[in-house]
Amino acid sequence: MSLVDLHCHSTASDGTLAPAEVVRRAAANGARVLALTDHDHVAGLDEARAAAREEGVQLVGGVEISVTWRGQTVHVLGLGIDPAHEGLCRGLESVRGGRARRAELMAGELEKRGIRGSLEGAYAHAENPELIGRTHFARFLVEDGHAKDIKAVFRKYLAKGRPGYVKHEWATLVEAVEWIRASGGKAALAHPGRYPFGRVVREELMLEFRGLGGSAIEVVSASHTADQAQEFARAAARFGLAASAGSDFHGPGESWMDVGRVPALPEGCVPVWRELGFDA
Ligand code: AMP
Ligand code: MN
Ligand code: MN
Ligand code: MN
Numbered sequence: 001m002s003l004v005d006l007h008c009h010s011t012a013s014d015g016t017l018a019p020a021e022v023v024r025r026a027a028a029n030g031a032r033v034l035a036l037t038d039h040d041h042v043a044g045l046d047e048a049r050a051a052a053r054e055e056g057v058q059l060v061g062g063v064e065i066s067v068t069w070r071g072q073t074v075h076v077l078g079l080g081i082d083p084a085h086e087g088l089c090r091g092l093e094s095v096r097g098g099r100a101r102r103a104e105l106m107a108g109e110l111e112k113r114g115i116r117g118s119l120e121g122a123y124a125h126a127e128n129p130e131l132i133g134r135t136h137f138a139r140f141l142v143e144d145g146h147a148k149d150i151k152a153v154f155r156k157y158l159a160k161g162r163p164g165y166v167k168h169e170w171a172t173l174v175e176a177v178e179w180i181r182a183s184g185g186k187a188a189l190a191h192p193g194r195y196p197f198g199r200v201v202r203e204e205l206m207l208e209f210r211g212l213g214g215s216a217i218e219v220v221s222a223s224h225t226a227d228q229a230q231e232f233a234r235a236a237a238r239f240g241l242a243a244s245a246g247s248d249f250h251g252p253g254e255s256w257m258d259v260g261r262v263p264a265l266p267e268g269c270v271p272v273w274r275e276l277g278f279d280a
Contacts, residue, residue: 002264003032003280004273006079007246010036011127012044014135016251019044020051022259027055031260032280033273035062035079040096041131042083058278066095066170075190078180080276085183095171096130103132105166113163134158150254177212188216188244188272191223192232210239216272220245220263222256233266243269
């Protein structure tokens with residue numbers, strides 16, 4: 001186990017716990033360094049920072065930016081960002097701007113499959129309506145009896161190619177890295193093992209990301225097998241990138257890995273938190 005978790009979500013995006021609850025849970029699980037990385041929003045960071053001070057946890061300001069790269073959605077973590085930075089805030093606002101319209105289109109597609117009321121149902125699960133997203137639809141669809149759990153509902157309705165999926169243009173890779181760096185943060189490519197790319201294209205993504213000023217690859221993630229963690233640790237070393245590690249926790253019972261319970265990085269990795277000046 002490591003004492004660091006640099007990827008998790010709160011009710012500021014699609015998590016089920018408030019920012020302070022996420023921090024307290026991470027602390028109870030033994031975390032010393034924690035980044036709250038809500039999707040396209042930094043609204044949870046003030047509350048998280050106050051709770052972290054009380055718990056003796058070092059909080060890393062974070063965000064997970066939605067990006068479209070070669071027609072696929074890719075996520076980029078901003079770590080050590082300044083949540084008050086104007087350029088970053090304006091950028092995040094522009095990325096989230098399309099979510100409401102996309103939600104309407106998703107509800108329309110689901111309606112064609114005979115599922116009524118999903119727009120209101122999804123918003124009822126979204127504490128931050130600006131961040132309305134697929135996870136909120138998933139929670140409604142489970143509650144409404146269309147699948148047994150969140151994973152099943154994504155497979156059946158919400159993953160790319162399924163009936164409730166709506167194509168969307170997020171930020172560009174250039175923009176995401178630029179906003180993160182302008183606000184004083186380091187960019188880490190989130191869960192590379194989750195994208196529908198073969199090894200060649202995935203490594204092209206890593207190289208392009210590095211060329212734009214990206215700093216790290218998320219090596220250890222709930223989305224990765226132990227073999228993938230080894231593969232991405234080698235890729236990071238080969239490309240001169242640091243390594244990150246995170247649970248991608250969204251809430252109790254919905255996540256593969258609990259917040260603050262992240263396996264250690266493979267041998268030889270350069271931890272990105274050290275480059276950010278955090279110690280664990
Ligand atoms: P969105 O940004 O609205 O497209 O939603 C993306 C979020 O959906 C991710 O951050 C995950 O929380 C969730 N998600 C995506 N794919 C899956 C999946 N196969 N199983 C569970 N959750 C998923
Ligand atoms: Mn999510
Ligand atoms: Mn992600
Ligand atoms: Mn995430």
